[in-house]
Amino acid sequence: MTRTTDPATTDATTIRPATTDVTATDVTATAGSTTERTAAGATPGDERLRRWRLVLGGESADGTGCSLAGTDVAIDGALTALYGNGGGRPAGDRSRGRSAGLGASAPSVARWLGDIRTYFPSSVVQVMQRDAIDRLGLSTLLLEPEMLEAVEADAHLVGTLLSLNKAMPETTKETARAVVRKVVDDLEKQLATRTRSTLTGALDRSAKINRPRHRDIDWDRTIRANLKNYLPEFNTVVPERLIGYGRASQSVKKDVVLCIDQSGSMAASVVYASVFGAVLASMRSIATRLVVFDTAVVDLTDQLDDPVDVLFGTQLGGGTDINRALAYCQSQITRPADTVVVLISDLYEGGIRDEMLKRVAAMKASGVQFVALLALSDEGTPAYDREHAAALSALGAPAFACTPDLFPDVMAAAIEKRPLPIPDMVAHQ
Numbered sequence: 001m002t003r004t005t006d007p008a009t010t011d012a013t014t015i016r017p018a019t020t021d022v023t024a025t026d027v028t029a030t031a032g033s034t035t036e037r038t039a040a041g042a043t044p045g046d047e048r049l050r051r052w053r054l055v056l057g058g059e060s061a062d063g064t065g066c067s068l069a070g071t072d073v074a075i076d077g078a079l080t081a082l083y084g085n086g087g088g089r090p091a092g093d094r095s096r097g098r099s100a101g102l103g104a105s106a107p108s109v110a111r112w113l114g115d116i117r118t119y120f121p122s123s124v125v126q127v128m129q130r131d132a133i134d135r136l137g138l139s140t141l142l143l144e145p146e147m148l149e150a151v152e153a154d155a156h157l158v159g160t161l162l163s164l165n166k167a168m169p170e171t172t173k174e175t176a177r178a179v180v181r182k183v184v185d186d187l188e189k190q191l192a193t194r195t196r197s198t199l200t201g202a203l204d205r206s207a208k209i210n211r212p213r214h215r216d217i218d219w220d221r222t223i224r225a226n227l228k229n230y231l232p233e234f235n236t237v238v239p240e241r242l243i244g245y246g247r248a249s250q251s252v253k254k255d256v257v258l259c260i261d262q263s264g265s266m267a268a269s270v271v272y273a274s275v276f277g278a279v280l281a282s283m284r285s286i287a288t289r290l291v292v293f294d295t296a297v298v299d300l301t302d303q304l305d306d307p308v309d310v311l312f313g314t315q316l317g318g319g320t321d322i323n324r325a326l327a328y329c330q331s332q333i334t335r336p337a338d339t340v341v342v343l344i345s346d347l348y349e350g351g352i353r354d355e356m357l358k359r360v361a362a363m364k365a366s367g368v369q370f371v372a373l374l375a376l377s378d379e380g381t382p383a384y385d386r387e388h389a390a391a392l393s394a395l396g397a398p399a400f401a402c403t404p405d406l407f408p409d410v411m412a413a414a415i416e417k418r419p420l421p422i423p424d425m426v427a428h429q
Helices: 024-031 034-039 044-056 071-083 106-119 122-136 139-143 145-150 155-163 170-206 219-225 264-281 307-312 322-331 353-365 386-394 407-416
Strands: 254-261 286-293 297-299 339-344 369-376 399-402
Touching: 044 071, 071 106, 071 122, 106 122, 106 145, 122 155, 139 145, 139 155, 145 170, 155 170, 155 264, 155 307, 170 264, 170 307, 170 407, 254 264, 254 322, 264 286, 264 307, 264 339, 264 369, 264 407, 286 322, 297 322, 322 339, 322 353, 339 407, 353 369, 353 386, 369 386, 369 407, 386 399
Parallel strands: 254 286, 254 339, 339 369, 369 399
Antiparallel strands: 286 297
């Protein structure tokens, strides 16, 4: 177990999986809350023992003296298959401790996937699937179409599929593409509206002009700026200074370059960055370029109209040459004062470190707004190169992890040349 928790308020999956962070609320929504069970005849003490029993997994020395019944037996079996002491051994192998594991049998895995979708909410299912892939080596089973149809799709699953892309048989690719399409469409629905509205406001504010044409006047700001000129006898404000917007719809205001590390550890970030790239590319006032790299650099800008094409154009895994990628991005910049470069990388550099830092310094000196994101995902603090992060921070480009919901605000601040909204826990500290 990875932490001490009161089982009276925490369900089994909160503690038992060493690699998860599942909330008690999620699990009790399906497994039944304490109140519901007490109302059915169980006492609070019985519920406490039940939770300890699920946490401890039913080993002979668990000390609870509590037996499970009904749905709890099936829930315990699903958890045991993944997190039991023998996790990974074929079912039926009782040579050491309690039997556990899914083995390498596609039918047994398919049944298990169906079970966890029955007993747990989607958010928990996604975590358990991720752990099954990591702990039990089930990646190869994802090459079978029937397995893909059974899983709960999310950004992490998409990352796994992309890493298997070259090994994927033709019979599976169509199904895999459909899975990726569903995840991408869902993410776009979640992220697109707020991203466009946030960045449109930032673009308008950054394009403020003081001698606007009549139809470009921002009347709210103009009135506020001229309140001192209010004439009560005429009940009017004399607008000595007009404030207006540039005409964003008719010209490109900002150039944005997304430079994405496609090493295996950045899989979820690649998924989110591709979706954001497509959203940015749909805005006429932003010229968006999307570049992915490992030891080679690939410009996927011409595929930005479809993020699924972008994702299948990536090659997850391999080495990392950030310096080479930044050199390419630097060569594409024609309007440095109106350019935002976003490097999304864990900063483990396999290229020339000093050259990488010199390029960042040169871009910033020319007027480029440079943003370094250690991750673009919902994960916690990622693994990253602390020395390189500190060096970037010293150049005025703090490196930090960014969640998808914060990304529009980060981009808005970069466009307006304001301080970035860095989360409280700055990653490079």
